[in-house]
Amino acid sequence: MLPHIKHLPQCWRVPLGFLLIDEVFAATYPRYLNNPTDGNNHWHYLGVGVAFYLSWNVATIIGIFFGTSIPGIETWGLDFAMSATFIGMVMPHLVNKPMIIAVVTSGSLALLTFDWPHKMGLVLSSLIGMAVGYYFEQATKTPPQSLTEEK
Numbered sequence: 001m002l003p004h005i006k007h008l009p010q011c012w013r014v015p016l017g018f019l020l021i022d023e024v025f026a027a028t029y030p031r032y033l034n035n036p037t038d039g040n041n042h043w044h045y046l047g048v049g050v051a052f053y054l055s056w057n058v059a060t061i062i063g064i065f066f067g068t069s070i071p072g073i074e075t076w077g078l079d080f081a082m083s084a085t086f087i088g089m090v091m092p093h094l095v096n097k098p099m100i101i102a103v104v105t106s107g108s109l110a111l112l113t114f115d116w117p118h119k120m121g122l123v124l125s126s127l128i129g130m131a132v133g134y135y136f137e138q139a140t141k142t143p144p145q146s147l148t149e150e151k
Helices: 010-019 022-034 041-069 078-093 097-112 117-140
Strands: none
Touching (some): 010 041, 022 078, 097 117
């Protein structure tokens, strides 16, 4: 998001940075891509961020006080719902080969290291996936031609 908000004063960047979570990114980033010159994009970002922040906190408070009173909640499959949500947020943003390679690498390694203690396999898989994606992104960039090169 930095390239899209770095022109804003710090009094905007700090709260927008605080509000940036995966869901806010997924809901806001397409607007920046589709309307990069819209001067009101930061207001959209703020609105989405505040809505998510408030709903998250209200849901957390409700869960704290009433979560144990819902019988059988552990059988609802909410752990899978979180995974499905993240998959749904990531898929539309896989727009080039380095991104796809990074996700496939990370996902494959996460499956192979699933049994590692303290979820360290997930951490390592994420880091390696990012590194592989970065490598392929750099490898596919064409170097700028020198102005002094003979043609």
